Every structure is written in C-alpha cells, then in structure tokens.
Amino acid sequence: MKFPNSKNKKMKFYNLKHKDEVVNFKEATIKGQGKDKGLFFPENIPQLSEDFVQNIEKYSDEEIAFQCLKDFVGDEIPEPELRKIVSETIAFDIPLKPISENIDVLELFHGPTLAFKDVGARFMSRCLSYFLKDETRKVTVLVATSGDTGGAVANGFYKVPNVEVVILYPKNRVSPVQEKQLTALGENIKALEVEGSFDDCQKLVKQAFSDEETNEKILLTSANSINVARWLPQQIYYLLAYKQWKQKHSEKPVICVPSGNFGNICAGILAYFRGIPAEHFIAACNANDVIPNFLQTEKYEPKEAVATLSNAMDVGDPSNFVRILELLHEDFDELKNLISSTSVSDKTTLQTIAEVYEKTGYILEPHGAVAYSVLDEFLQNNPDKKGLILETAHPVKFPKAVEKAIQIDVEIPEELISLMQQEKKSIVIQPEFDALKEMLLNQ
Numbered sequence: 543m544k545f546p547n548s549k550n551k552k553m554k555f556y557n558l559k560h561k562d563e564v565v566n567f568k569e570a571t572i573k574g575q576g577k578d579k580g581l582f583f584p585e586n587i588p589q590l591s592e593d594f595v596q597n598i599e600k601y602s603d604e605e606i607a608f609q610c611l612k613d614f615v616g617d618e619i620p621e622p623e624l625r626k627i628v629s630e631t632i633a634f635d636i637p638l639k640p641i642s643e644n645i646d647v648l649e650l651f652h653g654p655t656l657a658f659k660d661v662g663a664r665f666m667s668r669c670l671s672y673f674l675k676d677e678t679r680k681v682t683v684l685v686a687t688s689g690d691t692g693g694a695v696a697n698g699f700y701k702v703p704n705v706e707v708v709i710l711y712p713k714n715r716v717s718p719v720q721e722k723q724l725t726a727l728g729e730n731i732k733a734l735e736v737e738g739s740f741d742d743c744q745k746l747v748k749q750a751f752s753d754e755e756t757n758e759k760i761l762l763t764s765a766n767s768i769n770v771a772r773w774l775p776q777q778i779y780y781l782l783a784y785k786q787w788k789q790k791h792s793e794k795p796v797i798c799v800p801s802g803n804f805g806n807i808c809a810g811i812l813a814y815f816r817g818i819p820a821e822h823f824i825a826a827c828n829a830n831d832v833i834p835n836f837l838q839t840e841k842y843e844p845k846e847a848v849a850t851l852s853n854a855m856d857v858g859d860p861s862n863f864v865r866i867l868e869l870l871h872e873d874f875d876e877l878k879n880l881i882s883s884t885s886v887s888d889k890t891t892l893q894t895i896a897e898v899y900e901k902t903g904y905i906l907e908p909h910g911a912v913a914y915s916v917l918d919e920f921l922q923n924n925p926d927k928k929g930l931i932l933e934t935a936h937p938v939k940f941p942k943a944v945e946k947a948i949q950i951d952v953e954i955p956e957e958l959i960s961l962m963q964q965e966k967k968s969i970v971i972q973p974e975f976d977a978l979k980e981m982l983l984n985q
C-alpha cells in the first residue's frame with residue numbers, strides 16, 4: 543500500500559492572530575504560542591490517502607499514529623526517531639467498546655495517569671527532548687494545573703533529559719490521586735503547592751512568561767493544550783476509533799466529545815478534514831456553555847468559569863475554538879452543519895452515571911457521562927444513526943461523583959496502589975510572583 547508523498551517536507555505553522563508570523567514544527571513546539579498569545583495553525587491540511595483510510599484496519603496502531611503525524615513534523619525529526627516517539631506515545635490500549643445498542647465508548651484512560659491528556663503530554667515531551675538535545679541551556683516547562691494536566695505533564699516529562707518541570711497547583715483543591723501524581727515523582731519534576739486558587743496559579747505562570755529577567759536567564763515553555771505538539775497527537779484517537787468502528791458498523795459514527803478547552807474535539811475535526819469519516823460532531827459541555835450559546839446565537843461571549851462535577855471542562859473561554867473556526871473558514875452555516883453543542887447540568891450528569899450503570903453495568907465518570915447524556919438525546923432524535931463517546935478519564939479519578947451517583951467504591955487500579963503509597967514531595971509557596979521567580983532562577 544502506498545501513501546502520498548508528503549510535499550511539505552517542512553510543514554509551516556502560522557499564528558492565528560498575526561498571519562505573517564510563520565514558524566516550523568520545532569519552533570512551534572518550543573515556543574508554545576505566538577505573538578499576542580496567538581495559537582499556531584498548520585499552513586495546509588495534509589490529506590490521508592483514501593487507500594489508507596479504507597484499509598485502516600490492516601495497519602498496526604503504531605503505523606496509524608505515525609501516518610497521522612508525519613506530515614506535520616516533516617523532516618524535523620528523522621523517521622526512525624519519530625516512529626519511536628509515536629510508539630511510546632501510545633504504549634497503552636485505546637479500546638472501543640459497546641455500551642448500549644447505538645453507543646460505543648472509546649476509552650482514553652488506560653495511560654499512566656488515567657486520563658486522555660497522557661497522549662499529548664507524552665508526544666510533546668519526547669519531541670521537546672529531541673529538539674533540545676543540542677541545547678546547552680535547560681528548558682523549564684512551567685504549568686499551572688487544576689488537576690489532570692499537571693499529572694499528565696509530570697508523567698510525560700519525568701526523567702526527560704534537559705527538561706525541568708515546574709507545576710503549580712492550588713493547595714487542598716486537587717483530589718488525592720491527582721496530588722500524588724503531581725508530587726510523588728521528584729527528579730526533574732518540581733511541584734509547587736500554592737496557597738491560593740487555580741486562578742492564582744495561572745496568574746503566576748502568566749507573570750513568569752512576561753517577566754523579562756526570568757526569560758533572559760532561562761528558556762521557559764508552557765505545556766498547555768494550545769501547544770501544537772500536545773494538540774496534534776490527539777488526532778490519533780479518531781483514527782484508532784475509526785479503525786475499530788468500521789469493523790463493526792457500516793454507517794459513519796456521530797462522535798461526541800466531552801469538551802472544555804476544545805483541543806480534543808478540534809483534533810477530531812482536523813482528522814475529519816484529512817479524510818476520517820464521521821457523520822457529525824457533538825461537543826458536550828457542562829454548565830460552562832459559551833459554545834452551546836455561540837452555536838445558537840452566533841455571538842461569542844466568554845464568561846467566568848463555574849465549578850462543576852466534570853471540573854476538567856470548567857472553562858469559560860475555550861482557547862482552541864479559534865482553531866475550529868479556522869478549519870471551517872469561519873463559515874457559520876458550515877460549522878452548524880458539522881458540529882452541535884449542548885450543555886448538561888450536574889444533576890443530569892449524576893443521573894446519567896446511575897442510569898447507564900443500572901442498564902448496562904458500565905461505570906462512567908462525570909466527563910464521559912456528560913457526553914453520553916448528550917449523544918443519547920441526539921440519537922433519540924436521529925434513530926437511524928449510531929455514535930461513540932470519548933471517555934476521557936478513569937472513574938477512580940472522580941470517586942466522589944461516582945460514589946454519589948451509584949454508591950459504589952471505585953476499585954483502585956493496581957498501578958495506582960503503589961503511587962498512593964509514595965511520599966508527597968512539594969514546596970509550599972505564597973501566591974506571589976517573587977516566590978516563584980526565586981524558585982525558577984535558583985533551580
């Protein structure tokens with residue numbers, strides 16, 4: 543089987559806010575974002591060959607992941623090295639399982655931190671490490687987390703040469719599992735326990751990125767989802783979902799994604815425009831309903847985030863949505879045709895966990911439950927269609943909500959038992975930039 547020869551040996555990425563700022567994959571990975579915090583976007587959308595898509599079940603997952611990403615990386619990472627990186631990126635199962643008659647679930651929680659962010663964090667860390675191998679300076683990855691991101695980043699960058707990781711998290715506001723994932727590793731991972739809120743953590747990170755002296759002395763980069771090296775590998779889910787889907791179903795899937803910052807669903811839409819079949823996309827949101835409102839009114843009105851049970855989606859101004867608009871050439875009608883978005887309350891989330899468990903025995907966690915509820919309703923109105931949800935975390939990461947819904951203690955997976963026994967290593971700091979700056983400059 544043949545693949546189209548990539549014409550763009552060097553894919554370029556432009557800044558969505560300043561289209562004249564153009565960088566290659568390496569620069570985009572190291573910088574994270576462009577001028578005025580603009581997101582980088584690929585200059586063209588490389589097509590997957592029809593032959594490849596039609597025969598996708600004949601390829602190994604590693605080969606699919608490589609084909610998915612090679613055109614974006616071009617020759618900036620040599621093929622053998624890139625193959626190694628993608629294999630390590632997906633070194634765990636990503637199974638598609640049936641839950642009900644018309645809904646399948648793609649389980650994205652079999653990675654080391656039991657949430658889907660592992661794939662992006664693992665790919666980015668390895669690319670960064672490759673790009674830095676000839677650098678004499680160390681790079682410091684600075685990240686603020688409300689829970690899941692920090693664990694995936696810590697795990698992804700653990701013992702990666704030339705990279706120091708500094709994670710800021712709000713004291714007493716992350717779950718016990720999440721805290722251990724941030725603090726138990728040590729080595730090149732430093733966890734700062736901030737006496738404040740997630741917003742305080744984020745503010746400190748922003749101050750660091752704009753502080754001249756800090757940026758002169760150390761090479762600082764961010765590992766949040768707007769980095770292309772975290773965003774692009776998420777396409778792999780949709781290729782692997784299709785590989786499994788097409789062996790069971792003849793119709794195209796309606797794909798429902800629990801969405802917060804909209805990086806994951808945006809990667810799915812990118813995969814669709816490259817040739818992966820889908821009937822329709824649904825962004826399932828919690829009470830943070832900026833995009834559901836936008837699709838109703840065509841008015842984009844960011845809000846303060848409100849706290850919900852599906853807290854990884856508590857985002858009031860989803861940063862990746864501009865990439866979706868760019869993919870659809872800002873055509874509102876086209877956008878509405880391809881994508882729907884619905885908001886779900888915490889009450890419905892808990893009811894859905896209970897109902898699905900009762901009917902099928904499957905245990906959803908809150909993010910997956912938001913998606914299930916929305917897709918179920920969509921399919922009731924479209925009984926000739928079938929669909930899949932992405933389950934983005936393991937129920938054990940959100941035990942309180944699951945226990946509240948179905949009065950069941952979620953069994954702790956084996957990997958986690960030893961983690962929970964390890965010692966917490968963190969440094970408590972006040973929410974003041976001077977404290978962070980001193981840490982950064984004296985590493």
Ligand SMILES: *Cc1c(COP(=O)(O)O)cnc(C)c1O
Pocket residue numbers: 657658659690691767800801802803804805806807854855909934935
């Ligand atoms: C980050 C996260 C999401 C939201 O993904 P986005 O790409 O930000 O839309 C959903 N579920 C879980 C468990 C997450 O950690």
